[in-house]
Amino acid sequence: MTEPLLRIDGLHAGYEGQIVLRDISLDVPEGALITLLGPNGHGKTTLLRCISGLMKPSKGRIEFAGKRIDGLEADKLVARGIVMIPQGDMLFPEMSVYDNLKMGAYLPVARAKFDENVERIYTLLPRLKERTTQLARTLSGGERRMLAIGRGLLSGGRILMFDEPSLGLAPIVIDQIYEVINDLKAQGRTILLVEENADRIIELADRIHLLDTGQIVWAGDGHELDSQQQILETYLGG
Amino acid sequence: MNYFIQIIVSGLTFGAMYALAAVGLALVWGAFNMLNMSHGIIMTLGAYFALLWAEYMGMPLVLAAPFALVCGAVVGVIAYFISAHWMLKQKNFEVTIIIATFGLGMALEAGLLKFLRELFRTAPYSQPLSLGAKSFMVADVPVSYQRLVVWAGAIVLIVLVGLFLSRTTAGRAVRAVAQNRDAARLVGVPVRRIYVMVLALGSGLAAVSGIMLSSFKDVHPLMGGDPMLKAFIVIVLAGLGNITGALYAALLVGMVEAAVKVLIADKYGFAAILILVILALIWKPAGIFGRSTVARQ
Amino acid sequence: MxxxxxxxxxxxxxxxxxxxxxxxxxxxxxxxxxxxxxxxxxxxxxxxxxxxxxxxxxxxxxxxxxxxxxxxxxxxxxxxxxxxxxxxxxxxxxxxxxxxxxxxxxxxxxxxxxxxxxxxxxxxxxxxxxxxxxxxxxxxxxxxxxxxxxxxxxxxxxxxxxxxxxxxxxxxxxxxxxxxxxxxxxxxxxxxxxxxxxxxxxxxxxxxxxxxxxxxxxxxxxxxxxxxxxxxxxxxxxxxxxxxxxxxxxxxxSFPLLLFIISMLVVGGIGRLWGPLLGAFLLMAADEVFKEVSDWRNVGLGVVVLLFMVFLPEGLAGAIEKGWQRIERLFGRRETLGQAARSDDKASSESGD
Structure with missing residues (x-):
């Protein structure tokens, strides 16, 4: 078996003495869609912040493409190909949609291919094309999420990490967003996805991890999860 | 009518100088919440750099301002690496950096005084970049050519800064950092490098602003303190970090100061500005150009 | 107190x-x-x-x-x-x-x-x-x-x-x-x-x-x-x-007096009980000792304020307090170690469930 693209081993993290994540270990193989499922406030976003370098873990290691990366600054990690697609509050509110996208291609490698890539983004997310000159803060929740996705895709990473892509959105918008994720998976992109809601990912995910109060309590694929009604009820409220 | 023209002319001049100083302060605040109390001494140093270039090195006068701008930027970079760089993780960074840069500014000012006392003289020098009192008349009011140069210089620099911020990748990165630091890091912006860059830019502008000041008033080691405080007032009035607002606020402050100086007396200029800003803060705490009432607590 | x-x-x-x-x-x-x-x-x-x-x-x-x-x-x-x-x-x-x-x-x-x-x-x-x-x-x-x-x-x-x-x-x-x-x-x-x-x-x-x-x-x-x-x-x-x-x-x-008084606060330790007294004493003493080089007074004060804010923002009183606590911890070490061991036991028994 080959090395996974991303490997997390015995990770602990927390804020000001309060432990949020305990002994998290998981692998993300190249080309796979791995998900982390769990209720809000149980450390999902914290894990993504640790991987993307916005936060330093207190213990454990993170390896990417065979090299240890925990403790590196976020901008260095983007250059290595770790791209986080945050929730809608992580945009540049006073910039136009176009400038936000352009920021996604900030690094030289991505910048060189921006013009070509941005057209692809517009076909994938046509709503953005309609709104290129609008300021990000004037967008609706769904549009912001799409902009975040578009911006992340333009960074051209080797792994995409989605932070609760469906949170707070209308079902029809969620459908659109998962369509995009489905497309990305079909293209063979490596994806780590964090969600609260199991519905959309049971079919999609290659492997699902359940997170409860900062610990992984169960791991398996979608069918196993489906058959384990009890787990679903206990952790995800059915 | 004469008074009116006089006020406009000198108000525009004050406004232009404060705008350059304030834009630098606002950029730095916007990028990483640093209020640089050594801004004033950098203005002073700018005037001395121009003097050094033109008078003591005998270099072409036209290049004195660019030389001062570059030197000011270098001082800004040094200031970053001996203060802010080590303090970014402090819990009260906003406050501790004020005290630290106040100390730095005072040390530089006292050092400059000492240096000049030993080697040259502390008495004012006249700014070689000044065109003197040569002037033309606008409806009986003499307008010196020097003012035209100051206006043109300020406009050119501000337009350049505007283009930098809106059209270049680095400028976009500066705005990105100011708007959402974590998001900027997530797209690969090396935020600390942006901090250095912004402080260099702001300090370079301060240096040029210092030359302008000295072209009316001579070069003196203590010349920067008062205009720095006025630049602070300008950015408070505009709402901290609001750069376009700072431009308008600089003009407003310049006009008010000029009006008070022309109509009442020189020394009440600053007091009038202060009253203006206090009233503005009570009436509209987010700054008079603030978009919304941002909580300032 | x-x-x-x-x-x-x-x-x-x-x-x-x-x-x-x-x-x-x-x-x-x-x-x-x-x-x-x-x-x-x-x-x-x-x-x-x-x-x-x-x-x-x-x-x-x-x-x-x-x-x-x-x-x-x-x-x-x-x-x-x-x-x-x-x-x-x-x-x-x-x-x-x-x-x-x-x-x-x-x-x-x-x-x-x-x-x-x-x-x-x-x-x-x-x-x-x-x-x-x-x-x-x-x-x-x-x-x-x-x-x-x-x-x-x-x-x-x-x-x-x-x-x-x-x-x-x-x-x-x-x-x-x-x-x-x-x-x-x-x-x-x-x-x-x-x-x-x-x-x-x-x-x-x-x-x-x-x-x-x-x-x-x-x-x-x-x-x-x-x-x-x-x-x-x-x-x-x-x-x-x-x-x-x-x-x-x-x-x-004037600013020089403001600087002098700020440096007392900063050197002593902001928010510390004994900070003001310690700072005032040290700065006045330094003023006496360095009278010979009083030309450099404000340069020195400025640098002191800068250095303290960068490296020791809690001031000397804060540093002394921290040092004291460390000494106390050194002497009280056995108890704290015992506590740590107990909580470890608890943690492992929990994860074993």
Whole structure:
């Protein structure tokens, strides 16, 4: 078996003495869609912040493409190909949609291919094309999420990490967003996805991890999860 | 009518100088919440750099301002690496950096005084970049050519800064950092490098602003303190970090100061500005150009 | 305040009271009493900044205001200076209330900028004061100098009056004990306030602002209260300063004095019980020791402030406290280790479930 693209081993993290994540270990193989499922406030976003370098873990290691990366600054990690697609509050509110996208291609490698890539983004997310000159803060929740996705895709990473892509959105918008994720998976992109809601990912995910109060309590694929009604009820409220 | 023209002319001049100083302060605040109390001494140093270039090195006068701008930027970079760089993780960074840069500014000012006392003289020098009192008349009011140069210089620099911020990748990165630091890091912006860059830019502008000041008033080691405080007032009035607002606020402050100086007396200029800003803060705490009432607590 | 602190306080007070009886050189007495004066200002600033979190840079302006009130009442109305001190204090309170109402609702950074601007305006107005106002013409018909003395400053308005009691040589000892009394009052007030309900309110606001607010603790109200209370003694200290020197001038509002007093606060340790005293002592001592190179004084002070803010923002008192705690932990190590082991047991039994 080959090395996974991303490997997390015995990770602990927390804020000001309060432990949020305990002994998290998981692998993300190249080309796979791995998900982390769990209720809000149980450390999902914290894990993504640790991987993307916005936060330093207190213990454990993170390896990417065979090299240890925990403790590196976020901008260095983007250059290595770790791209986080945050929730809608992580945009540049006073910039136009176009400038936000352009920021996604900030690094030289991505910048060189921006013009070509941005057209692809517009076909994938046509709503953005309609709104290129609008300021990000004037967008609706769904549009912001799409902009975040578009911006992340333009960074051209080797792994995409989605932070609760469906949170707070209308079902029809969620459908659109998962369509995009489905497309990305079909293209063979490596994806780590964090969600609260199991519905959309049971079919999609290659492997699902359940997170409860900062610990992984169960791991398996979608069918196993489906058959384990009890787990679903206990952790995800059915 | 004469008074009116006089006020406009000198108000525009004050406004232009404060705008350059304030834009630098606002950029730095916007990028990483640093209020640089050594801004004033950098203005002073700018005037001395121009003097050094033109008078003591005998270099072409036209290049004195660019030389001062570059030197000011270098001082800004040094200031970053001996203060802010080590303090970014402090819990009260906003406050501790004020005290630290106040100390730095005072040390530089006292050092400059000492240096000049030993080697040259502390008495004012006249700014070689000044065109003197040569002037033309606008409806009986003499307008010196020097003012035209100051206006043109300020406009050119501000337009350049505007283009930098809106059209270049680095400028976009500066705005990105100011708007959402974590998001900027997530797209690969090396935020600390942006901090250095912004402080260099702001300090370079301060240096040029210092030359302008000295072209009316001579070069003196203590010349920067008062205009720095006025630049602070300008950015408070505009709402901290609001750069376009700072431009308008600089003009407003310049006009008010000029009006008070022309109509009442020189020394009440600053007091009038202060009253203006206090009233503005009570009436509209987010700054008079603030978009919304941002909580300032 | 722990018992340890009471003992330190009593000890220091004893030394300070006994000091003049050791017949030290006169200039050392003069330095010591100036140190008491500054320490009083710093102790009140510590209350404002360290406890209440108000980043006021107007403390030196309030100090100068007190001095000018005393000087002007003494000079123009011929009051005994002892009557002017309470008025100086009240003047300080009034001034601080004005500033406080204008800016305390705003974020700390605005407070710093506005208070600094207020100080600067006060400096400019006094420095350029050369008007023969109508009032002044009545009071000073012959000379018609400016009301505040302008750039020259103001003199000949009286003193504490110890010269007539103790004589031409020992009056300074009277001044010494007067300043010491002021400092003792200043320290006691600072201790009492920081351990009163006000201090608790600020602690509550720091620990959990939302909870504190929901219980009706208004930060603005308490900040205004502390700001005004501390302004009283700060301004009185200014009055005492004027009375001791017999002269006031704009150097009292100037940046070098602000720098000197800030460095006391910073070196001592912001928000620490013993910070102001430690800082005032060290800076005054340094001033004596480095008299030879006094040209470099402000350069040195600036660098000291910078270095402390960068590397030791909690000041010497904070560093000493931390060191002390480490020593205590070293001695109490066995117990803490035992506790850690127990909690580990608990954790492993939980994960085994």
């Amino acid at each position: 722990k018992r340890r602190d009471y003992i330190i306080f009593a000890l220091l007070l004893g030394i300070a009271i006994a000091y003049p009886w050791l017949h030290p050189p006169r200039y050392l007495i003069a330095s010591a009493l100036l140190m008491f004066c500054y320490a009083t200002v710093v102790s009140q600033w510590n209350l404002v900044f360290g406890m209440a979190g108000i980043f006021s840079l107007a403390q030196v302006a309030i100090f100068a205001l007190g001095a000018y009130i005393t000087a002007m009442l003494g000079r123009y109305l011929d009051w005994s200076l002892w009557y002017t001190f309470p008025l100086a204090g009240l003047g300080g309170v009034f001034f601080s209330l004005l500033i406080g109402v204008a800016c305390l609702r705003l974020r700390g950074i605005y407070v710093a900028l506005l208070t600094l601007a207020v100080s600067q305006v006060m400096f400019v107005l006094i420095q350029t004061d050369s008007m023969c106002s109508s009032l002044n013409k009545v009071l000073n018909p012959a000379t018609c100098v400016s009301l505040t003395g302008g750039a020259q400053g103001l003199g000949s308005f009286g003193s504490f009056g110890w010269r007539s009691v103790l004589g031409g040589r020992d009056w300074i000892i009277g001044d010494y004990y007067t300043m010491l009394a002021l400092l003792v009052v200043g320290l006691v007030v600072a201790f009492v306030i920081s351990h009163s309900r006000i201090g608790l309110a600020f602690k509550a606001l720091r620990d959990n602002e939302e909870l504190a607010r929901s219980r009706g603790i208004s930060q603005f109200k308490y900040q205004l209260l502390v700001f005004a209370l501390s302004a009283f003694l700060t301004a009185v200290a200014g009055g005492f300063y004027a009375a001791h020197f017999g002269a006031v001038g704009t150097d009292m509002i």
